[in-house]
Amino acid sequence: MNVREQIEEMAEGFTPAERKLASALLSDYPFAGLETIQSFAEKTHTSAPSITRFVSKLGCSGYQEFQRRLIDELKERKHSPVDLRDDAMPVGDGFLRRFLERSSDVVTRVSEGVTEDQFERVLELLSDDKRNVFLIGGRMSDPIAQTLSRHLRQIRRDVYHMPPDPEIWPEYLLRVRSRDIFVIVDFRRYEKRLSDLAELAAEKRGARVLLITDKWLSPVAEHAAEVMAIPIESGTAWDSYCGALALVEALITAVAEQDWEATTKRIGGWEALRPNYGAVDDES
Amino acid sequence: MNVREQIEEMAEGFTPAERKLASALLSDYPFAGLETIQSFAEKTHTSAPSITRFVSKLGCSGYQEFQRRLIDELKERKHSPVDLRDDAMPVGDGFLRRFLERSSDVVTRVSEGVTEDQFERVLELLSDDKRNVFLIGGRMSDPIAQTLSRHLRQIRRDVYHMPPDPEIWPEYLLRVRSRDIFVIVDFRRYEKRLSDLAELAAEKRGARVLLITDKWLSPVAEHAAEVMAIPIESGTAWDSYCGALALVEALITAVAEQDWEATTKRIGGWEALRPNYGAVDDES
DNA sequence: TATTAAATGTAATGAAAATTTCAATGTCAA
DNA sequence: TTGACATTGAAATTTTCATTACATTTAATA
Known part of the structure; x- marks a missing residue:
C-alpha cells in the first residue's frame, strides 16, 4: 500500500507529534520524507526519535526503509504510466494498437540510456577493421546479437558469432587478440556463462567488451568497457527488445x-557470389 | 542545469569508470543515484571513491549534495503541470536520436498493415496446440523468426525452427500434417528457397502459411493464408525490422x-530444468 | 620493453545519521 | 493532589555512510 494512503488510514491513532509529521509529509509528498531524519525533525519542530517511532508505526523497520518506500513509489509512477497516460491518446484500443504504442515508447527511450557520445565511441570501435569482432547474446537475446553479426559481416571483415555452447568457446578465444571487440547482449535472467565469457575475454585475452543490457545491469558489466543500458519494459509481463x-x-x-564506398563494394562483390536461387526480386 | 544534461555535455572527459556510472544513472534516471553510495558502486561494479570523484567532477561538493540536486529536479518536475517524463527525455538531433525517432515511427505504423482482426486470427492459429508450428526467416530476417520460435517454445509444444539449409528440410516436411502452421518471415531481397518451401508446405502438405513481409510482398504471399505486410523503411539506406x-x-x-496458467506452469517447469549456471540474478 | 602518468579500488578515517535509553513533562482519573 | 500512563526530546550509543590517503593496477608513450 501507498504510504500516503496508509497515513490517511491510520490517522486516528497518531499522537500530536505524529500528526505534525504526517501533515508535513502529506503537504510536500513525498519529498519532505526524503531529507535526513534530523532536518525533517527540525522542520517539523519535533525530534528524530519521534520520527523513528512514526515510521515504525507505519510498518517500516527504520527510517531508511521508509525512504526506500517513498522512492520506489516515485519510481513506479514514473516508469509505468505509459499506458495509463494515454487514455488521452488517439484512437484504437485494440490489443495490438496498445502494444505497438508501448513498443515505440521503448524505442524512443533508448536515448535515455545511450548518449550520442557513447554511441560514437562504440561506432568507432566497431568500424576499426584492425580489430576482430566477436558477438554473442543470451538465450532470448541472441537474435539481437545475430542481427548485428549478420549485417556487420556484410560491412566488414573478421566478424565472428560465438556459438551458444561454452565447450566450443576456447577455439574462438584462442583467436582473440588484445584490443579485439566482444559484443555481448544480456538482458535480465542474466546468464552466468556470458559473464564467464566476458571475464575470460576481458581479463585473459585483453579484449574490450561492449555490453547491451537493461537498467538492472547484467553482471557482464563488471568486465565491460562500454555499458549500454536500454529500456526493455513495455509494461506487460513480457519484455520488449x-x-x-x-x-x-x-x-x-x-x-x-x-x-x-568500402561497404557498397563489399556488398556488391558479395551479391555476385550468391548462388542464383538467392534473390528473386528486389524492386517495387 | 539539469544533471542529465550536464552529464551528456561533459561526457568527453569521463574515465571508463565514470562512463559506467553515467550510463547506469541515465538508464534509470534519477533513481539509480538515490541509493547509498555503496550500493550504487556495487551495482555498477565500481567503487565508492569513483563515485565521489564522479560527482565532484559534476560540480557537487559531495554525494549528498548530488542527491539533493536529483531530488530537487524530481520535485520541480512534479510540481510543474507538464508531462512527468518530459524532463527525462533528452532532446537533440544527433544521429542516434534521429534514427530512433524513425524506428519508433516504423513500429507504430505496423498497425497500418495488420488489422486487429487479422491479428486475432493469427493468434488463434498460433495458440492452437493441436497444430505443429514451423518457423523460418530469410538471411537477415531469421533473427525475427527465431525470436518468435524461442518464446513460443516456452509457451507451447510442437514448435520447430527450420534450419537454413534446404537440404535438411525434407526431414521436417515429412512431419508436417495438414493444417499445421508455417510462419515465414521474408523481407525484400526475397529468397527463392523460402517461396519454394512455402509452396511445398502449402500445396503438398496442406499447411497454412503465415507470412510476415513488407509492402512489396514476398513471393511467398502466393501460398500464404495470412499476409502481414508491415513497414520496414526507416528512411535510411537500411531497413528497420x-x-x-x-x-x-x-x-x-x-x-x-x-x-x-498453462504458460506459467510451463515456464516454471522449464526453469527448474535449467542447469544452475543459468540465471545469475534476477532482481534489481 | 621500460617509464611515466592516469585511473581505480582497498582500507583507514572521520563525519553524520539513526536508534535506543532514559529522564522530564504533560494529561487524566481517582 | 497524587499517581499511573503516555508522550516527548536530550543525550548516548551504535550503525552506517562518505571521504581521504595510499598502493596497485592499467594504459600511454617513448
Whole structure:
C-alpha cells in the first residue's frame, strides 16, 4: 500500500507529534520524507526519535526503509504510466494498437540510456577493421546479437558469432587478440556463462567488451568497457527488445555510412557470389 | 542545469569508470543515484571513491549534495503541470536520436498493415496446440523468426525452427500434417528457397502459411493464408525490422496471455530444468 | 620493453545519521 | 493532589555512510 494512503488510514491513532509529521509529509509528498531524519525533525519542530517511532508505526523497520518506500513509489509512477497516460491518446484500443504504442515508447527511450557520445565511441570501435569482432547474446537475446553479426559481416571483415555452447568457446578465444571487440547482449535472467565469457575475454585475452543490457545491469558489466543500458519494459509481463534492435540497427547504419564506398563494394562483390536461387526480386 | 544534461555535455572527459556510472544513472534516471553510495558502486561494479570523484567532477561538493540536486529536479518536475517524463527525455538531433525517432515511427505504423482482426486470427492459429508450428526467416530476417520460435517454445509444444539449409528440410516436411502452421518471415531481397518451401508446405502438405513481409510482398504471399505486410523503411539506406519485432512480440504476449496458467506452469517447469549456471540474478 | 602518468579500488578515517535509553513533562482519573 | 500512563526530546550509543590517503593496477608513450 501507498504510504500516503496508509497515513490517511491510520490517522486516528497518531499522537500530536505524529500528526505534525504526517501533515508535513502529506503537504510536500513525498519529498519532505526524503531529507535526513534530523532536518525533517527540525522542520517539523519535533525530534528524530519521534520520527523513528512514526515510521515504525507505519510498518517500516527504520527510517531508511521508509525512504526506500517513498522512492520506489516515485519510481513506479514514473516508469509505468505509459499506458495509463494515454487514455488521452488517439484512437484504437485494440490489443495490438496498445502494444505497438508501448513498443515505440521503448524505442524512443533508448536515448535515455545511450548518449550520442557513447554511441560514437562504440561506432568507432566497431568500424576499426584492425580489430576482430566477436558477438554473442543470451538465450532470448541472441537474435539481437545475430542481427548485428549478420549485417556487420556484410560491412566488414573478421566478424565472428560465438556459438551458444561454452565447450566450443576456447577455439574462438584462442583467436582473440588484445584490443579485439566482444559484443555481448544480456538482458535480465542474466546468464552466468556470458559473464564467464566476458571475464575470460576481458581479463585473459585483453579484449574490450561492449555490453547491451537493461537498467538492472547484467553482471557482464563488471568486465565491460562500454555499458549500454536500454529500456526493455513495455509494461506487460513480457519484455520488449525493440529498443535493443533499434540501437543495433542504428549502429549498423552508422558503421556502414562511415565508409560508404568500402561497404557498397563489399556488398556488391558479395551479391555476385550468391548462388542464383538467392534473390528473386528486389524492386517495387 | 539539469544533471542529465550536464552529464551528456561533459561526457568527453569521463574515465571508463565514470562512463559506467553515467550510463547506469541515465538508464534509470534519477533513481539509480538515490541509493547509498555503496550500493550504487556495487551495482555498477565500481567503487565508492569513483563515485565521489564522479560527482565532484559534476560540480557537487559531495554525494549528498548530488542527491539533493536529483531530488530537487524530481520535485520541480512534479510540481510543474507538464508531462512527468518530459524532463527525462533528452532532446537533440544527433544521429542516434534521429534514427530512433524513425524506428519508433516504423513500429507504430505496423498497425497500418495488420488489422486487429487479422491479428486475432493469427493468434488463434498460433495458440492452437493441436497444430505443429514451423518457423523460418530469410538471411537477415531469421533473427525475427527465431525470436518468435524461442518464446513460443516456452509457451507451447510442437514448435520447430527450420534450419537454413534446404537440404535438411525434407526431414521436417515429412512431419508436417495438414493444417499445421508455417510462419515465414521474408523481407525484400526475397529468397527463392523460402517461396519454394512455402509452396511445398502449402500445396503438398496442406499447411497454412503465415507470412510476415513488407509492402512489396514476398513471393511467398502466393501460398500464404495470412499476409502481414508491415513497414520496414526507416528512411535510411537500411531497413528497420523493429516493426516486425514489435509485431512478433505482440503475438507472443497475446498467445501467452491467452492461457496464462498453462504458460506459467510451463515456464516454471522449464526453469527448474535449467542447469544452475543459468540465471545469475534476477532482481534489481 | 621500460617509464611515466592516469585511473581505480582497498582500507583507514572521520563525519553524520539513526536508534535506543532514559529522564522530564504533560494529561487524566481517582 | 497524587499517581499511573503516555508522550516527548536530550543525550548516548551504535550503525552506517562518505571521504581521504595510499598502493596497485592499467594504459600511454617513448
